[in-house]
């Protein structure tokens with residue numbers, strides 16, 4: 241079994257890189273990709289632990305990008321080479337944009353009667369703060385009863401405190417990924433909210449720009465969705481990938497590798513398929 245989509249506490253997961261490798265080892269994973277939001281630090285820190293545990297560690301990152309009016313995620317894998325210095329520098333600039341968004345988000349929450357400081361949010365996370373860390377503070381202070389409520393009312397795109405991030409356009413992102421010899425994969429397509437008529441033209445355009453895979457197998461996908469995205473992967477000639485999107489306690493109910501209620505069992509051949517890409 242493998243898992244190609246996981247987060248550590250270097251972004252909004254709760255397992256340290258070392259704990260994640262230990263968890264992977266304890267369930268006998270052959271390969272694991274660490275795909276933190278906008279940072280490679282979790283991967284970098286996990287490398288020596290993976291070597292010791294004899295787990296094939298895949299370098300990855302999950303970017304937030306802007307695509308035709310929507311904020312979407314894009315997974316990047318580095319299978320043959322390490323990310324270039326240029327690519328790492330670019331990630332640092334994305335992290336700076338996230339920090340500016342976080343400062344504005346604290347301001348907006350305070351102005352809407354939910355006082356908090358960035359330090360309080362930082363205490364829930366590490367170096368990179370994401371909206372789930374804000375949700376945790378909101379729940380603790382009694383501003384929201386649950387993470388769901390925090391997102392629905394305040395943090396989501398339709399929420400009253402939503403602050404858009406300066407996100408790179410899809411075309412820029414894919415250009416930088418290709419220049420760094422990375423592999424771009426569209427994660428959790430079900431979450432994008434494309435309509436039935438939109439999905440094929442959108443995916444077609446992405447493939448033309450250089451998208452190499454689509455995350456067919458994901459914790460949030462029903463069997464019917466997996467079938468549907470597998471059909472699209474075949475239609476567009478891209479690789480069907482998969483991963484749990486494990487976040488530890490940030491997303492209870494999602495287990496490493498096996499997903500939600502055991503809905504995932506990803507064979508090593510998925511990674512082999514990705515490695516075969518030109």
Ligand code: AMP
Nearest residue numbers: 252277304369370371372388391392396
């Ligand atoms: P950020 O990168 O700071 O924009 O936060 C992204 C994180 O928030 C990801 O882990 C998402 O899974 C999580 N997230 C986004 N929307 C929601 C939502 N509606 N409910 C729960 N978590 C969400």
Ligand code: ZN
Nearest residue numbers: 247252277487
């Ligand atoms: Zn996340």
Ligand code: FE
Nearest residue numbers: 302313427428
């Ligand atoms: Fe994501």
Ligand code: FE
Nearest residue numbers: 245247302485
């Ligand atoms: Fe993710």
